[in-house]
Amino acid sequence: MTQQKTRREQIYEVAGTLFSERGYHATSMRDLASHLGMQGGSLYAHISGKEELLVELVNQAAAQFDESLMPLREENLSPEEKLREAMGRHIDVVAHNLETATVFFHEWKHLSPEAYKKVTDWRDTIDGLYRDIVREGIEKGVFKPDLDVKMTAYLVLSAVNWTYTWYRPGGKLGARQIADQFADMLMSGLRK
Amino acid sequence: MTQQKTRREQIYEVAGTLFSERGYHATSMRDLASHLGMQGGSLYAHISGKEELLVELVNQAAAQFDESLMPLREENLSPEEKLREAMGRHIDVVAHNLETATVFFHEWKHLSPEAYKKVTDWRDTIDGLYRDIVREGIEKGVFKPDLDVKMTAYLVLSAVNWTYTWYRPGGKLGARQIADQFADMLMSGLRK
DNA sequence: CCTACCGATCGGTAGG
DNA sequence: CCTACCGATCGGTAGG
Numbered sequence: 001m002t003q004q005k006t007r008r009e010q011i012y013e014v015a016g017t018l019f020s021e022r023g024y025h026a027t028s029m030r031d032l033a034s035h036l037g038m039q040g041g042s043l044y045a046h047i048s049g050k051e052e053l054l055v056e057l058v059n060q061a062a063a064q065f066d067e068s069l070m071p072l073r074e075e076n077l078s079p080e081e082k083l084r085e086a087m088g089r090h091i092d093v094v095a096h097n098l099e100t101a102t103v104f105f106h107e108w109k110h111l112s113p114e115a116y117k118k119v120t121d122w123r124d125t126i127d128g129l130y131r132d133i134v135r136e137g138i139e140k141g142v143f144k145p146d147l148d149v150k151m152t153a154y155l156v157l158s159a160v161n162w163t164y165t166w167y168r169p170g171g172k173l174g175a176r177q178i179a180d181q182f183a184d185m186l187m188s189g190l191r192k
Numbered sequence: 193m194t195q196q197k198t199r200r201e202q203i204y205e206v207a208g209t210l211f212s213e214r215g216y217h218a219t220s221m222r223d224l225a226s227h228l229g230m231q232g233g234s235l236y237a238h239i240s241g242k243e244e245l246l247v248e249l250v251n252q253a254a255a256q257f258d259e260s261l262m263p264l265r266e267e268n269l270s271p272e273e274k275l276r277e278a279m280g281r282h283i284d285v286v287a288h289n290l291e292t293a294t295v296f297f298h299e300w301k302h303l304s305p306e307a308y309k310k311v312t313d314w315r316d317t318i319d320g321l322y323r324d325i326v327r328e329g330i331e332k333g334v335f336k337p338d339l340d341v342k343m344t345a346y347l348v349l350s351a352v353n354w355t356y357t358w359y360r361p362g363g364k365l366g367a368r369q370i371a372d373q374f375a376d377m378l379m380s381g382l383r384k
Numbered sequence: 385c386c387t388a389c390c391g392a393t394c395g396g397t398a399g400g
Numbered sequence: 401c402c403t404a405c406c407g408a409t410c411g412g413t414a415g416g
Contacts, residue, residue, distance in 0.1 A: 025217035026302060029411060042385045044412065080383070106298065110218060134382075143382045151365075151373045152382065158354035159347055166346060173343075181343045189381030190326075190335045190344065191272070221395060233396075234401045242395065 008046045010036060012060075015053040020102035024054055024110050054107060055115050061104035062122050064093045069129060079137030080187060083156065086133060088179040090160040094167065095175035101164045130156055156186065200238045202228060204252075207245040212294035216246055216302050246299060247307050253296035254314050256285045261321060271329030272379060275348065278325060280371040282352040286359065287367035293356045322348055348378065 005013075014035045018027040029050060030040040047053060068089040072082060094101045108119045130153040137143035143152075159182045167178070197205075206227045210219040221242060222232040239245060260281040264274060286293045300311045322345040329335035335344075351374045359370070 021301075023215065023217060023301065025215060028409075030409085039386055040410095041387080041389095041412075041414095045385065050411065109213075110215065137382070142384060144384050147377070147382060148373060151370070152377060154354075154358060155351055155374055155377055158350040161357075162346075162350035162354050165353075178343070181340060182347055185339070185344060185347055185381075186377070187381050187383045189377075189379050190329070190339060191379045192334060192336050220393075222393085231402055232394095233398095233403080233405095236396065237401065 011043065011046055012053065012056055016057050016099040016103060019054065019057065019107060020099040024050075024103070024107040051112060051115075054103070054111060057100050057103045058108055058111065058115065058119060061093075061097060061100040062119070064097050064100070065090070065126065066122075068093050069126065073129065073132075079133055079140055079142050083130075083133050083137065084180070084183040084187075086130065087156065087160050087183050088176050091163050091167075091179045091182075092175040094160070094163050095169070095178075098164065098167065098169070105161065105164055127153060127157070159186070203235065203238055204245065204248055208249050208291040208295060211246070211249065211299060212291040216295070216299040243304060243307075246295070246303060249292050249295045250300055250303065250307065250311060253285075253289060253292040254311070256289050256292070257282070257318065258314075260285050261318065265321065265324075271325055271332055271334050275322075275325050275329070276372070276375040276379075278322065279348065279352050279375050280368050283355050283359075283371045283374075284367040286352070286355050287361070287370075290356065290359065290361070297353065297356055319345060319349070351378070 011032070015027070015032055018032060018035065028040075029043055032053075033040045033043050036043075069086060072086055072089070075082070075085075077085060104119075108116065111119065131149050134143065134147065134149050134152045134156075138145055138147055138149070160179070163178065167175075173181070203224070207219070207224055210224060210227065220232075221235055224245075225232045225235050228235075261278060264278055264281070267274070267277075269277060296311075300308065303311065323341050326335065326339065326341050326344045326348075330337055330339055330341070352371070355370065359367075365373070
């Protein structure tokens with residue numbers, strides 16, 4: 001019962017690989033086609049153009065983050081548990097979608113204005129999610145009262161986002177373990 | 193006594209702006225030339241080719257980091273002070289060289305193999321610097337004994353490197369203040 | 385999905 | 401530093 005991939009999906013997949021390795025502009029449609037065993041012009045029987053590929057990959061990544069993180073807003077967890085869980089899911093999405101995540105973080109500047117705006121809006125939403133968790137933690141007295149909400153959210157986001165630059169599958173630690181270690185250090189600090 | 197900039201330096205400067213905004217491959221030599229008020233072919237009277245620009249910008253950024261961070265190894269500071277100081281200098285370099293730092297973090301994959309290797313070696317050196325500080329802190333009993341040195345260094349590096357994505361000059365906080373806030377949170381944790 | 389082709393643009397050079 | 405040009409390659413299309 002192996003899922004049958006449409007040719008279109010195969011194209012997206014190879015585009016994800018190449019765009020993440022070389023970047024969007026350094027990948028030609030002929031490169032892409034040859035990796036799929038076809039001629040450059042044949043791609044256009046399946047897709048409308050190069051930008052469609054970038055838009056699709058970026059949307060795929062954003063959708064993975066959204067599906068994983070957004071439901072957290074409604075869940076009944078303590079702020080500390082919620083922050084830990086958000087970090088776990090966030091790194092999990094990066095780890096299991098390394099190529100699209102890399103394209104997402106690296107190539108979104110090359111999108112057309114409309115798609116570009118969607119990404120900046122999305123980023124604001126994720127910022128908001130983390131800031132809300134921090135704010136709630138302060139209000140409930142579990143986080144330090146003098147934390148700067150924005151800076152705290154940046155610190156957490158740095159940790160989870162930067163993983164795409166160094167995480168490689170097959171390492172000793174899985175995504176959740178990395179997130180737990182980061183969360184432990186962030187919660188209680190490095191100092192003895 | 194305003195420093196007189198050579199034409200060559202002006203070219204690097206504009207290349208830094210354009211490469212950081214649009215990316216290396218999305219910037220044409222004619223784009224670059226027109227921003228300098230000259231014709232595309234005229235650039236080659238001053239530089240040898242497009243890649244030289246990328247190599248130079250990446251080297252400039254690496255040199256700034258090195259000059260600022262490397263002397264720290266010899267300084268007689270407690271591990272905590274040393275970590276805080278490293279973060280301060282690191283973010284300071286990013287903040288005062290935003291364009292070259294962005295090119296450095298974003299475009300180094302497009303370097304030729306030799307220049308590429310220099311960057312990965314450099315990155316290992318910086319990793320080593322932060323890991324040594326963490327290790328020293330554990331050995332001297334000022335950091336928690338059960339810290340994972342590698343993960344701890346990744347966490348710190350995430351915070352200082354990721355700044356290039358969100359820091360913009362003119363904000364309320366200067367580089368040192370950002371670093372201090374990050375260091376405070378990392379040292380003593382978010383939990384009350 | 386291929387062949388053959390389009391106009392545009394690329395990095396770079398020659399000669400002045 | 402400009403004019404004029406080079407071969408190569410780009411994204412994309414027509415017709416089959």
